[in-house]
Amino acid sequence: MAGHSKWANIQHRKGRQDEKRQRVWTRVMREIMVAARMGGGDMGTNPRLRLAAEKAKAANMPLENVKYGIAKATGSLEGVHYEEVRYEGYGIGGAAIIVDCMTDNKVRTVAEVRHAFAKFGGHMGTEGSVAFQFKHCGQLIFAPGTSEDKLMEVALDAGADDVITHDDGAIEVLTPYAHFEVIKHALEAAGLKAEFAEVTMRADNMIELSGGEAATMQKFLDVLEDLDDTQDVFHNAALAE
Template identity: 75%
Template sequence: MAGHSKWANIQHRKGRQDEKRQRIWTRVVREIMVAARTGGGDPTSNPRLRLAIDKAKAANMPADTIKRNVDKATGNLEGVTYEEIRYEGYGIAGAAIIVDTMTDNRVRTVADVRHVFSKYGGNMGTEGSVAFQFKHCGQLIFAPGTSEDQVMEVALEAGADDVIADDEGAIEVLTEPGTFEAVKEALEAAGLKPEVAEVTMRAENTIELTGDDAERMQKLLDMIEDLDDVQNVYHNANVDLA
């Protein structure tokens, strides 16, 4: 996790999430429903559902809302069926972008995503055009000032693949998707609370964007994230807005 602006990027994303709490609820509900439909409604045997419920609780979603949407997905209540679709494309200066969506209307969604790419300086790619530049993994990020030695000791003992500190003092823990939960639980049990904890698509290499390119790239990312059907956006740009 190198680069001057990684921590700033995280703070920017968290700030936008705080501003758009209702949209976060919508996305979490969709994740709960897809996770429950594909892996069953019991979170003890469905890690993806467990993680989605954790996200819902972090967003202060009431327990009855969580249960109702699990029930919808598993057939106990009537509900909308969503499908997952991934789009790939290029942003400013050729930066790689992956857009994960959940939708009940794929024609609408692809049109919306393509329109934003085109309008804000990017372009859509074909399936597989940029995905090879990312690794599917568990990622936990701790704020600058957290003890690197303690994080490393606990994380590696619990099965993490790597622990990386960046120039600003933030600490990144990387895991295989299957060991993410065990590592997260071990770190939290040791009193180490991550700012970010997710199974993600992590860029293998990053490109630095500054000045006008950085502003244009951030605008493109923000507009993609604002689309109703978008769940997650991954990219390989370090956007320095300073």
């Protein structure tokens, strides 16, 4: 899309995560605890826990913290029990938004999310009201300059769904969410390391926002991401530079 840079948006997101490392640790710890509680504390048989542990490693979280979170969630230690909850709605320009949270108090969390939507002129919808516009999948973003031919060959051979080259040179690899780890490791074994890799909710179609709308939408997204109980925010707004 004109004015929309996949790479710039990814770099902005990474920059915000780096600025708030302690908050990243908190979110990763919650993910570790929920994954361990739901699927057990053995990473060999719990792929969600393995992904959470990889996030912890990428955020430079000490291994002791990871082990503590697993022990806490599996009953070895007493602790707060978190549950997953998803909120959906619309923001500036009708952009669809999904907010995934982990909370020990759903009343508090929904009030905070609803307040953020209202503050920026958005509105929350019912469960499933926008999720149908997104695909649950694995996503890997490679920096401009990465060999497109090599990446496409390795990715498709490993079982990727698609390889997309964006106008700014960034290359995006989409995978079935269940095969994300296998494909990621195959790419790394071939010397292709993604700058950004996660299981995500990817929008089927984007809504272009520019000028004041883009600036306001970015502030809205920042507020949602800064809420204590937020784990992830997904949206279909393409924010022009």
